[in-house]
Amino acid sequence: MKILEGKTAIITGASKGIGRGIAETFVKHGCNVAFTFLSSVEKGKQVEEELAGGDVKVKGYRSDASDMAQAEKLIEDVLADFGQIDIVINNAGITRDNLLMRMGEDDFNEVLRINLNSVFNMTKAVQRTFLKQRSGSIINISSVVGVKGNAGQANYAASKAGAIGFTKSVALELGSRNIRCNAIAPGFIETEMTAVLDEKTVQGWRDAIPLKRGGSPEDVANACLFLASDMSGYITGQVLNVDGGMLT
Numbered sequence: 001m002k003i004l005e006g007k008t009a010i011i012t013g014a015s016k017g018i019g020r021g022i023a024e025t026f027v028k029h030g031c032n033v034a035f036t037f038l039s040s041v042e043k044g045k046q047v048e049e050e051l052a053g054g055d056v057k058v059k060g061y062r063s064d065a066s067d068m069a070q071a072e073k074l075i076e077d078v079l080a081d082f083g084q085i086d087i088v089i090n091n092a093g094i095t096r097d098n099l100l101m102r103m104g105e106d107d108f109n110e111v112l113r114i115n116l117n118s119v120f121n122m123t124k125a126v127q128r129t130f131l132k133q134r135s136g137s138i139i140n141i142s143s144v145v146g147v148k149g150n151a152g153q154a155n156y157a158a159s160k161a162g163a164i165g166f167t168k169s170v171a172l173e174l175g176s177r178n179i180r181c182n183a184i185a186p187g188f189i190e191t192e193m194t195a196v197l198d199e200k201t202v203q204g205w206r207d208a209i210p211l212k213r214g215g216s217p218e219d220v221a222n223a224c225l226f227l228a229s230d231m232s233g234y235i236t237g238q239v240l241n242v243d244g245g246m247l248t
């Protein structure tokens with residue numbers, strides 16, 4: 001059985017990494033996928049080409065999730081193209097790491113704007129659609145760093161902790177309309193980005209994780225699959241750590 005058959009999802013930031021992994025998994029499970037990218041235009045087109053052509057509809061949109069007007073336009077466009085939206089995955093995110101001593105105001109504001117305002121923008125923009133149909137699943141990709149904090153990532157940790165507070169509040173506000181909102185807190189997930197890091201350092205990180213490996217985009221995607229599907233119909237306002245036991 002295809003778990004998401006007949007459903008349509010919007011995934012922000014799926015030109016690479018975890019977002020791309022989520023898009024691939026959702027397509028495999030019968031979901032129509034609308035995804036966004038911002039600067040990686042070529043990669044975005046490639047993802048669309050690779051995933052389209054099967055039984056489901058897949059379309060990429062260049063859209064800045066941190067801009068409210070663009071988020072609203074995206075929802076309009078996806079409704080026009082797909083006819084429905086059942087799932088929103090707020091995955092787009094960036095880091096601008098530095099010790100607080102060296103962190104500029106711009107580095108703080110930009111990370112908050114892209115990682116947290118984007119979650120507000122997309123949720124607000126899709127709210128009316130979900131209220132009308134009396135169903136919807138929103139999944140916000142936070143981070144273990146938002147749960148625990150991390151030296152050198154005060155801006156990123158604040159944005160990801162903010163996403164958790166936002167998730168819980170939306171779950172409380174919209175639960176009576178059968179709209180669910182959950183967060184996923186990935187630990188160390190190995191993507192193209194981490195492939196360029198020093199292997200010895202990365203091995204040290206792997207060794208410190210109870211399951212003795214970094215996670216894959218597919219590990220996060222499988223958690224999204226569960227939270228997006230009707231199998232999690234009685235779960236809302238939760239934070240699911242996908243971290244190999246890192247925070248345990």
Ligand SMILES: NC(=O)c1ccc[n+]([C@@H]2O[C@H](COP(=O)([O-])OP(=O)(O)OC[C@H]3O[C@@H](n4cnc5c(N)ncnc54)[C@H](OP(=O)(O)O)[C@@H]3O)[C@@H](O)[C@H]2O)c1
Nearest residue numbers: 013014015017018037038039040064065092093143186189
């Ligand atoms: N990798 C990890 O270990 C890890 C751990 C915990 C949490 N996370 C979270 O998981 C999410 C994905 O991370 P990743 O490692 O897959 O990162 P990534 O490989 O850098 O991918 C980030 C994606 O977000 C998109 N994006 C960035 N700014 C955007 C904007 N303003 N509007 C729309 N899209 C935008 C990028 O598109 P363009 O390139 O086109 O701009 C890209 O597709 C992030 O929220 C991150 O904080 C990652």
